[in-house]
Amino acid sequence: MGPTLGDAALITATFLFTDIEGSTGLWEREPQAMRVALQRHNGLLSATIERYGGCVFKTVGDAFCVSFDEPASAVAAASAIQRSLALAKWPTSSPLRVRIALHTGAAYLSGGDYFGTTLNRVARLLAVTHGGQTLLSSATETLVRDSLPPDCRLRDTGMLRLRDLPQPMHVHQLIHPDLPPELQQVSENTGAAKLTAQPIAQFRPVDLYEVPTLPSVVVQALEVLQSPESDARAVERVIVHDPAISAKILRVANSAFFGFSRRVGTVAEAVRVLGFTNVQGMLISVAAFDAFRTEQLDLVDFWKHSIATATAARFLAAGARCSGDEAFMAGLLHDIGRLIFALQAETAYRRSLELRRDSTIGSLEAERTLFDFTHAEVGQLVAERWNLPARHVAAIAFHHDPAAAGQESRFCALIGLADAAAHAAFDAPSSVGTLTPSATVLVDGLGLGARIWDDCLAQLAASRASIDSFVGAIR
Numbered sequence: 001m002g003p004t005l006g007d008a009a010l011i012t013a014t015f016l017f018t019d020i021e022g023s024t025g026l027w028e029r030e031p032q033a034m035r036v037a038l039q040r041h042n043g044l045l046s047a048t049i050e051r052y053g054g055c056v057f058k059t060v061g062d063a064f065c066v067s068f069d070e071p072a073s074a075v076a077a078a079s080a081i082q083r084s085l086a087l088a089k090w091p092t093s094s095p096l097r098v099r100i101a102l103h104t105g106a107a108y109l110s111g112g113d114y115f116g117t118t119l120n121r122v123a124r125l126l127a128v129t130h131g132g133q134t135l136l137s138s139a140t141e142t143l144v145r146d147s148l149p150p151d152c153r154l155r156d157t158g159m160l161r162l163r164d165l166p167q168p169m170h171v172h173q174l175i176h177p178d179l180p181p182e183l184q185q186v187s188e189n190t191g192a193a194k195l196t197a198q199p200i201a202q203f204r205p206v207d208l209y210e211v212p213t214l215p216s217v218v219v220q221a222l223e224v225l226q227s228p229e230s231d232a233r234a235v236e237r238v239i240v241h242d243p244a245i246s247a248k249i250l251r252v253a254n255s256a257f258f259g260f261s262r263r264v265g266t267v268a269e270a271v272r273v274l275g276f277t278n279v280q281g282m283l284i285s286v287a288a289f290d291a292f293r294t295e296q297l298d299l300v301d302f303w304k305h306s307i308a309t310a311t312a313a314r315f316l317a318a319g320a321r322c323s324g325d326e327a328f329m330a331g332l333l334h335d336i337g338r339l340i341f342a343l344q345a346e347t348a349y350r351r352s353l354e355l356r357r358d359s360t361i362g363s364l365e366a367e368r369t370l371f372d373f374t375h376a377e378v379g380q381l382v383a384e385r386w387n388l389p390a391r392h393v394a395a396i397a398f399h400h401d402p403a404a405a406g407q408e409s410r411f412c413a414l415i416g417l418a419d420a421a422a423h424a425a426f427d428a429p430s431s432v433g434t435l436t437p438s439a440t441v442l443v444d445g446l447g448l449g450a451r452i453w454d455d456c457l458a459q460l461a462a463s464r465a466s467i468d469s470f471v472g473a474i475r
Contacts, residue, residue, distance in 0.1 A: 010407070011067075014074040014104040014140055015114070015122045016054065018045065018081070019063035021097045021131025033091040038062060041096055044084050052077035057113055067114065071104055071143040078102060078134045079149045079176055086132075086178055097131025104140045106407060117406050124162035125169060132183045138170035142384050152176045159373060159381075168373060170381050214386055217242040218287045225276045225283075226389070232271035235279065239267050248286045248474055249279070256469035257307075281310070281329030282474075284388075288339060289474050299342060300471060305422050306332050307467045308460055312418035312425075315459045320414045320446045330395035330415050333388070337379025337396065341367070364400060376400055402442070410446065417442040421453070425460035 020026075020041065026034045041062065049056060049066055052073045058065040068074035078100045090096055103125060105118030121137065129135045136144075141154055148154065153175050159168040214222075221238045224230045239246050246267050253270040254263055264270050271279050289303065310331030317327040367374045380397035388396075391408055395415040398405035402413035420439045435443065435453045443452060460467075 009109045010106055011109045011114070012104070012106045013067040013069060013114075014071040014102060014143075015107070015118065016049075016066040016068065016074050016078060016100060016102050017063065017122050017126045018066075018098050018100050019061075019126065021099055023062050023096075026092055026094075026096075030092050033093075036091045037096055040088060040090070041085070041098070044088065045081055045098075048077055048080045048084060052080070065114075065119075071102075071140050072147040074102055075136070075140070075144045075147075075152075075174065076149045078174060079152055082132065082134060082174075083176065083178055099126060099129035099131050100134040101126035101129050101136075102134070102140045103137040104143060121162070121165065121169065124165055125160075125171065128160060128162065130183055132179065134174040136172045136174060138172065138381065138384050141170075141172040142387065148174075149176075159377065168377055170384070214284070214287050215242065215245070217245060218283050219387075221283055222280060222387075225280050230276075232268040235271045235276075236266065236268035239283075245283070245286055249282055251473040252282050252286070252470060255466070255473040257463075257466040257473075259466070275325050277323070277325035277329050281332040284386075285332050286474050288336065299339070300475075302335065302338060302342070303471050303474065304467060305426065306335055307470045308422035308426055308463075309334055309415070309418045311463050311467060312421040312456050312460055313415055315456055316414055316418055316421075316446075316448070316452065319448045319452060320410065322411055322414050326391060326411075327414055327418070330392050330411070331418050333379075333383070333392060334396055334399050334415050334419060335375060335379065336382055337375030337377065340378045340382060341375060374400075402445075413442050413445050417446065418456075421456045421460065425457045 020038075023034070026037075045064055046056070049064070052068070053070065054066045054068045054074065054077055056064055056066050066074075066077075068077070081098065081100065085096060085098055088095075101122050103118060103122035105116075105121070107114040107116040107118045125135055125137060135157070136154065145154060154172045155175050157171045157173050160171050161168050217238060221235060224234050224238055239249065249267055249270055250264060252258075253274060254260070258274070260273065264273060274282070285303075285306070289299075310328045313327035313331035314324045317324040320327075364374045364376075376397055376399065380393060383393040383396045391411060394405050394408035395412050398408070398412040399415040399419055402409045402416050405412040417439060420436065420442070424436075424439075439453065443450075
């Protein structure tokens with residue numbers, strides 16, 4: 001009888017998977033030498049994993065499955081394993097080469113074993129890793145980029161489509177001084193039996209490293225806003241160092257969108273009356289509006305749609321049993337990937353808009369035709385790079401495919417429904433009373449009443465002037 005998950009605990013950890021490249025052939029050709037080599041391999045890995053605080057929860061043949069509480073310890077263990085294996089003397093005709101993959105996420109712990117989509121992702125990543133290489137998902141890279149082992153660095157290898165996974169994975173390679181040059185790249189040629197994925201072009205013409213970073217004052221303010229020990233004054237002390245951003249936050253707070261009866265006079269007062277989560281969304285929006293200006297494209301319609309989605313998300317949140325403030329912030333940021341296309345590939349982005357407008361092709365199909373990846377996939381990478389909260393990263397990545405979002409599927413479905421409502425209200429006003437099949441699935445999945453669609457569209461129609469006021473305030 002298989003394991004039951006009725007008593008499972010949901011644990012967030014960094015998972016490290018290993019296996020020996022070409023071990024089947026070595027066992028066939030050199031069984032006696034391989035027996036000695038495997039004992040040596042197991043001893044080296046076990047000692048290193050224990051030294052760095054890892055827990056081996058499963059071994060399958062020569063493969064180790066390990067969990068770490070600290071992502072930096074997992075990366076340090078991976079580096080130490082590869083270096084110790086490279087220095088070891090092996091009785092086989094060729095040295096053992098071990099591939100290592102790391103990914104951080106939530107998994108169910110039951111009966112001493114882990115289960116869930118996080119394990120699937122690290123296993124798929126391991127399948128495209130060469131012996132001697134260590135690959136990390138972006139979820140792990142985000143947590144360890146500032147705490148790497150000495151003499152190590154990370155190389156961005158771009159996005160990989162991995163077998164059976166609905167979204168590409170953004171992958172980084174751990175580089176250390178002893179790594180041979182031929183292993184300092186990830187290729188498709190990892191064996192037909194293990195690879196049905198192909199690397200996507202590494203943001204050509206879009207280059208992730210050219211994506212504008214958030215201003216330092218915004219980064220500092222977000223850190224303060226996300227700290228449970230902060231108050232409104234602490235946020236103000238950071239933001240006041242940038243008069244332009246301070247002025248825009250006050251303009252937004254005093255816009256018709258929020259409709260306060262008295263004027264908000266200070267940043268601290270804006271934080272108190274709007275709430276920490278709302279101010280986070282505004283800060284990112286204000287910074288992004290400035291960072292993503294282009295000479296040719298008018299992005300006012302983009303921001304109108306984003307604010308309309310945020311408005312719809314807040315309206316729908318109560319019925320969906322989600323936080324209205326979190327839903328509002330996610331709605332503001334859900335299409336951030338489109339800004340990357342607009343900034344870095346303006347001509348192609350303009351063509352994707354034309355494809356969508358002039359044919360029955362949807363926006364995702366148009367983007368995949370021209371870029372080979374979508375705004376949701378690119379938006380996820382940017383959100384992770386900006387260290388946005390995990391729930392909002394999920395909403396950006398999966399608002400078109402909530403079922404793939406795991407434990408955040410309900411929140412992503414809410415943002416997906418809000419996105420559909422904003423399009424219907426502003427791009428196709430005749431949609432009132434017409435609930436599309438995809439929106440019907442979201443309404444039913446969220447357990448919302450049959451009238452919610454028309455009520456939401458009516459709310460957006462009534463909010464049109466205040467949405468224009470919000471856009472004017474952040475420009």
